[in-house]
Amino acid sequence: MIEVQNVTKSFDGRTVLHDITTTFETGKINLIIGQSGSGKTVLMKSLVGLIKPEKGRILFDGRDIITMGPKDIKNLRKEIGMLFQGSALFDSETVLGNVMFPLVMFTDMTPAEMKDRAMFCIERVNLTGAENKYPSEISGGMQKRAAIARAISLNPKYLFCDEPNSGLDPRTSILIDELLIDITHEYGMTTVINTHDMNSVLGIGENIVFIYKGHREWVGDMKKIFATESKALNDFVFATDLFQEVKEYILKHGFTAKGAARRGD
Amino acid sequence: MSLIESIGNFGKYCIFMARVFSVPDRWRVFGKRTVAEVSKLGIDSIPLVIIISLFIGAVIAIQMQLNIASPLIPAYSVGLATRDIVLLEFSNSILCLILAGKVGSNIASEIGTMRVTEQIDALEIMGVNSANYLVLPKVVALVLFMPVLVILCMGTSILGGYLVALVTDLITVSRYVYGLQALFQEWYIWYGLIKSLFFAFIIASVASFFGYYVKGGALEVGSASTKGVVTSSILILLFDVLLTKLLLQ
Numbered sequence: 001m002i003e004v005q006n007v008t009k010s011f012d013g014r015t016v017l018h019d020i021t022t023t024f025e026t027g028k029i030n031l032i033i034g035q036s037g038s039g040k041t042v043l044m045k046s047l048v049g050l051i052k053p054e055k056g057r058i059l060f061d062g063r064d065i066i067t068m069g070p071k072d073i074k075n076l077r078k079e080i081g082m083l084f085q086g087s088a089l090f091d092s093e094t095v096l097g098n099v100m101f102p103l104v105m106f107t108d109m110t111p112a113e114m115k116d117r118a119m120f121c122i123e124r125v126n127l128t129g130a131e132n133k134y135p136s137e138i139s140g141g142m143q144k145r146a147a148i149a150r151a152i153s154l155n156p157k158y159l160f161c162d163e164p165n166s167g168l169d170p171r172t173s174i175l176i177d178e179l180l181i182d183i184t185h186e187y188g189m190t191t192v193i194n195t196h197d198m199n200s201v202l203g204i205g206e207n208i209v210f211i212y213k214g215h216r217e218w219v220g221d222m223k224k225i226f227a228t229e230s231k232a233l234n235d236f237v238f239a240t241d242l243f244q245e246v247k248e249y250i251l252k253h254g255f256t257a258k259g260a261a262r263r264g265d
Numbered sequence: 266m267s268l269i270e271s272i273g274n275f276g277k278y279c280i281f282m283a284r285v286f287s288v289p290d291r292w293r294v295f296g297k298r299t300v301a302e303v304s305k306l307g308i309d310s311i312p313l314v315i316i317i318s319l320f321i322g323a324v325i326a327i328q329m330q331l332n333i334a335s336p337l338i339p340a341y342s343v344g345l346a347t348r349d350i351v352l353l354e355f356s357n358s359i360l361c362l363i364l365a366g367k368v369g370s371n372i373a374s375e376i377g378t379m380r381v382t383e384q385i386d387a388l389e390i391m392g393v394n395s396a397n398y399l400v401l402p403k404v405v406a407l408v409l410f411m412p413v414l415v416i417l418c419m420g421t422s423i424l425g426g427y428l429v430a431l432v433t434d435l436i437t438v439s440r441y442v443y444g445l446q447a448l449f450q451e452w453y454i455w456y457g458l459i460k461s462l463f464f465a466f467i468i469a470s471v472a473s474f475f476g477y478y479v480k481g482g483a484l485e486v487g488s489a490s491t492k493g494v495v496t497s498s499i500l501i502l503l504f505d506v507l508l509t510k511l512l513l514q
Contacts, residue, residue: 048390077392088383102391105290160390 001026002047002158002190007056009042016042017053018214027188029181029204031195034211035236041162043211044194048082048160049073060158078106081151081189083161087143089135095122095146096131102154121149125179141172145179152183159184161193165200173197177204196236198243201225210236226250278474284396285404285470298402299409306368306403306469307410311417317363318356318418322425325350330435343436344444347426352453356418358505361464364414365497369472372403373493376476377486385477400473404466411465412458419457460508464501471497 002024009017016039024030034040045051047058049065058065060076068076089098099118103109109117122131125145130138138146144164151159161180165173181204184191195201201208202222210218212232220228225237226247238244289295329343376399379385388395423445430441475493479485 050386050389074392077390080390082387082390084383084387086382088387090384090387091378091382104294105391105393 001061002192003057003059004043004047005057005059007043007046007053007058009039009046009051009053016214017046020056020211020214020216022209022216022219023207024190024192024209025207026190027185028191028206029184030190030192030207030209031201031205032192032209032211033196033201033205033236035196038211039214040194040211044160044162044192047192048080049077078154079157081154081156081159083144083147083151083159083164085163085166087135087140087147089143089146089150091135094132094134095127095138095149098135098146099131099149099153101150106154118149118153121153122146124152124183125149140167141169141175144168144172144176148176148179148183152187155187157189159189159191161191161195163195163197164193165195165197170199173199174203180204198237201237202246212236277478278471281396281474281477282470284394285400285473287394287397289397289401290393294398295402298398299406302402302406303410306371306407307414310364310367310414313363313367314360314414314418315421317360318421319425319428321355321359322347322351322422323429324425325355325422326426326429326441327433327435340436340440341444341447344426344430344441345447346444347441348423348445348449349453351419351422352457355422356415357457357460357464358501360415360418361411361461361468361501362498364411365464365468365472365501366494368407369468369494369497370490372469372472373476373490374486376400376473377479377489380477380479381482381486396477400470400477403473404469407465407469408462411461415457415461419454456512459512460505463504463508467500467504468497471500 004020004022004024007017007020008015020043032040032043042051046053047065052066056066060079063072063076065073065076089095090101093101096115096118099121100114103114103117107114119128119131122128125148127142127145127149130142130146135143135146159180164176164180168176177200180191180193183189193200193204202225205222205225208218208220208222208225209216210230210233212218218228218230218233225233228234228237238247326343326347329346333342333346376385379399385395385399388398427438427441430436430438472490472493475489475496476486479489
């Protein structure tokens with residue numbers, strides 16, 4: 001579990017995060033949603049320690065990343081996997097090389113053991129056959145899956161994803177969402193996803209934190225989001241006529257989305 | 266660039282270097298990466314060094330013959346002057362200025378692209394010291410291999426002058442070879458090699474610094490690459506003066 005307590009961050013005198021307090025739960029898909037410029041990326045970067053807030057605490061199962069020394073941060077980071085918006089695969093390495101990278105750097109496995117583990121992760125994300133290809137030789141969706149395989153290769157306790165569906169077609173986005181929810185439940189990870197993809201919000205959001213103008217405006221799950229009275233959240237999530245109709249349908253007939261069946265709700 | 270900004274950048278560079286020169290996470294990985302960088306930064310520069318050295322060596326010999334043709338100056342002076350220009354300045358300072366363009370822009374653009382595509386953030390989040398992992402092998406590889414390039418440049422440049430003597434009637438081969446041997450000072454070779462170590466460090470570290478702190482996109486990567494080359498060239502010239510004063514006086 002990750003607890004965010006009273007986190008405040010400013011840039012050049014402009015406060016981007018105002019006293020944010022929330023919790024990201026273990027074994028669940030936790031979504032951070034909000035408009036562009038709302039502060040969700042700053043919150044995500046603060047969570048992984050790339051940005052240091054001026055005030056507040058960020059506790060990883062009781063360990064505060066803000067006050068940690070460099071050695072403890074380094075150890076904590078071995079428990080963290082991250083999927084970047086642009087995948088951030090190393091161009092000079094093959095898919096197999098990318099997935100093996102954390103194992104080479106942080107384990108004492110033999111080369112054969114590392115390869116076995118990497119191939120297991122590659123199979124887990126359905127990329128078998130692409131292990132010897134370079135990132136530039138595979139599609140955006142495959143790059144995202146390779147990045148997920150790299151992120152889970154060390155069996156992380158915490159998985160962070162920054163806009164995992166950015167630049168992907170709807171079908172591939174759903175595949176990535178399904179993969180994320182499956183591995184989160186399978187490995188019992190605390191998964192935090194920064195997104196403004198409404199399909200993800202309504203399909204896999206088990207714990208949703210809505211950030212509005214740097215404030216934590218709303219917290220709930222994908223069922224509660226349909227009944228929200230927050231105008232800012234309504235305007236953001238149900239911005240199109242289609243989503244308005246979906247909302248009205250759900251409120252009338254109840255929540256029977258395919259995603260719910262997948263999660264076993 | 267204002268003075269305050271320059272001082273700020275120098276401070277940032279020192280902090281960056283402290284991160285670069287920390288103990289590698291994995292020595293085996295560091296060794297492999299250093300060998301790869303020797304190949305990429307050093308061995309791949311050999312054709313350029315040979316071509317430039319051969320032609321410049323030939324041009325120096327021709328210029329010397331044409332400009333010092335006088336009954337008061339011995340004919341072997343062409344070989345002597347060509348040798349000393351090559352050993353003292355061309356094979357180290359000028360070669361390093363040329364390599365600052367080739368190798369420096371390669372380093373700055375590679376690291377800069379890794380920064381803007383979040384590959385460096387990925388390394389940091391994994392708990393890898395990205396400055397050390399990316400930059401130290403480049404610095405070590407270039408410092409180790411630069412003397413090889415300098416010696417190659419010395420030999421090829423002198424060969425260029427020799428070919429001029431061989432295929433033209435400007436100077437005889439025997440006088441050129443006699444000039445090469447006349448008043449030879451071994452220290453000039455060591456002087457060139459010592460200078461090249463400093464210049465190699467400047468090229469690799471300054472280009473890496475500008476690439477590492479890129480913010481933005483492709484345009485900024487190009488801009489960082491240019492800044493890296495310009496700054497390292499100026500520093501090479503500055504250190505050339507300082508080292509010449511220290512080593513030759």
